[in-house]
Amino acid sequence: MRFSINQSELQNALSVVLKGISTRSTLPVLSGIYIDANNDSLTLQTTDLSLSIQYTVAALIDTPGRVVVPGKLFSEIVKSLPDAAVHFALEGESAIITCDAASFSIKTLDAEEFPGFPHVDVHQKIRIPFLKLSSMVKKVARVVSKDESRAILTGVLITLEETTLKMVATDSYRLAIAESEVPEAAADNFEAVISGPFLQEIAAMVKSDDDVTIALAENQIVVTYHDTMLINRRIEGSFPNYRQLLPKTCTTRVAMDKNHLVSAVKRASLLIQTSSPVRFSIDTEVQAVQVSSAAHDIGSAQEVVSCEAEGESVEIAFNYTYVLDGLAAIDTDQVFLEVNEGMKPGIFKSDNPDNFLYLVMPVRIS
Template identity: 40%
Template structure:
């Protein structure tokens, strides 16, 4: 095997497949990157038993061949090379890498032991604008659960129906829903549950194109864009029926300036380091919302905001970490609406625009 490729192109390819490299695996080959040179192109593959990634780039191939080398070591080498031509020469047991005056020899693993990339025929496929999907995933993926005991809550529910794309995530303490219009074929429907961290990683890849194709099989989800294919396990199970949590009306509605609320929340929560709750006292008659926090060790803090309030006065306490996640998700929006039923009922934040956003937050004890 012998080929030459630019350092920048090689570094970009390694960054694309990096998420598929195993980190703490007892099988050394799972920490490696498979490279095949043939027909004027290089094929890179990684596989950590959870996800498989394949990416193709053009190269000057003098002798075809394949090899597997340590992904971490190769990445560290390439990122420290100058932006020049990099030449690989491989034997069954080693690979020599040269760039200008630098030379490295890496021990290679047997390419024959590498698992073939899964060739899947999805039952259902949909093509979506990647920029829109990325912005929507950014709004909900932090709401997915970190607990491994309930895998379904680690996922994002993706549905496409009636020209509307919708993403839903929950960790049982909060719920995030966002939707937007999308052009789809008449009657086209799509539904899948994808791990939140995986969804975010895919859409953050440097090889992302204007559109992304998402397909599902009985047990896998396949993302395809440009010369990149990303395969991950499909999360099985029934996603919680979140629509039953959304009340049809509210007793109090507050129109909030997003930037002002974010700044006030950050200032008040400085005191709430051990007790992560911030109290919101809503004075409908005075048109004022008072944010406050207290700590037995640190003291107290409070700040008032002038808001447009409809309905009754009431008080509610929320986890400020969760409230900040909501505020960050709607950053760039001028106002949002907070709808409340009572002190012990969930609060619902809403923001409308090209992407409609709803964030339901369970209260904490006052």
């Protein structure tokens, strides 16, 4: 086996597949990267038996062959090389990697022991422009739960109804919903719960104007983007009925400058202890929101944010990190806060035409 490839192209390929290697398996081969050199291209594969990644890149193949190399070590070696041609040759049980004056010899693993890449029969698929998918994922994925005991909450509910694509995530304390029109998506009543970290990996891939294809198999998700295919297990179970949390009306609605509000919450949080909330005192008569915090034996902070307010004056408090997470997902200059009363959820919304809703459970004010 012998091939040559540009260092930057190989490094890019490795950065994609490296996310699929196993770090905890008792099978050493799963910590490796499977390389198949054939027909003027390299196919790289990794798997942890839950997530499988395959990436194909053009290369100069002198002698075809297959091998498994230690994943992290090989990636670090390639990253350290200059941007020039990398030559790879298999000699016995060692791989010889040379680039300019640098040369490495590393032990390889048996390609026969590497699991075959899954072949799945898909029954539904949708196409989404990558930039739109990436933007929506970044808005909702930070809300997914990290508690593995409730696996369904570690995922994002993705649905397509006619031309409306919707992503929903919740950790029981907050709820994020992003919507977008995708006229060319093409699927009937598509619905799946997909791992939040898996979606974040996809959203972090190289940006382009191309589409991402998401396909559903019986118990797997198949994602295809450019020369990359990713297969991950679907999260089974019933996603919570989030619609019952969304009030049909509100008694108070406030419009504020998002950047001013973010700055005020950050300053108020400087005095906050772990369990202390940020209080929003909405005064509809003077058209202002006082953002405040207080910590026993430390002190207090207050800041007034001007607003356009409708309805009743009200006080409500939130976990400040939850508020900042929601505001970070809003990319319009103006943000709306809708409240019914102090102990009912508050809803942050972006300005039109960006469809984003962020519901936060309140904290009791002492």
